[in-house]
Amino acid sequence: MKLFYSPGACSLAPHIILRETGTPFTLVKVDLGQHRTPEGGSYYELNPKGQVPLLALDDGTTLSEGPVIAQYIAELAGRQDLLPPVGSLARYKVLEWQNYITSELHKSFSPLFDSRIDAATKAIFIEQLGKKYAWIDSRLEGRAYLTGDTMTVADPYLFAVTGWAPQLGVDLSQLANVQAFLGRMTERDSVKAALEAEGLAQAA
Secondary structure (H helix, E strand, C coil), rough: CCEEEEECCCCCCHHHHHHHHCCCCCCEEEEEECCCCCCCCEHHCCCCCCCCEEEECCCEEEECCCHHHHHHHHHHHHCCCCCCCCCCCHHHHHHHHHHHHHHHHHHHHHHCCCCCCCHHHHHHHHHHHHHHHHHHHHHHHCCCCCCCCCCCCCHHHHHHHHHHHHHHHCCCCCCEEEHHHHHHCCCHHHHHHHHHHHCCCCCC
């Protein structure tokens, strides 16, 4: 398998899960500015969306969309701690978080990366993110991870997108449960290895 990634992007989430499961893979860095692969080829030829992550399987099949890749990796590895079995309520709770992070957090951060958007508009998104993270902080009360004491595929996704907050002016420093969650994640060997491989270890 090959995981196409950009340092610190949302591709960090499946990267962590690959390492958490011990799944063999090769890491391939993509220049998202130029949409080029390390060999100089057009990344659009691999993924017409032009986005990361992209998981290329041994038979040439590709999967895009981080939450789907995370689900595939967890099920391929048979890790029901990361994604509970089909039909269980616990599974739907994990998928509920994946959907929330995708639609409410990930996409709310996206405008903050766009230099064409004015400061007043960005301030609205920052305010909205603050309220959403305050709610997440309340949900983390008494919990090590989003759904309880065990890390699931949703936690690396939350960790990855929350890592963008400091550079984009989203102040989460007063949210004790969120900060404890981030600290807990950075202590995991899989997270340490992924951050190191992406050149982000000092930032963590």
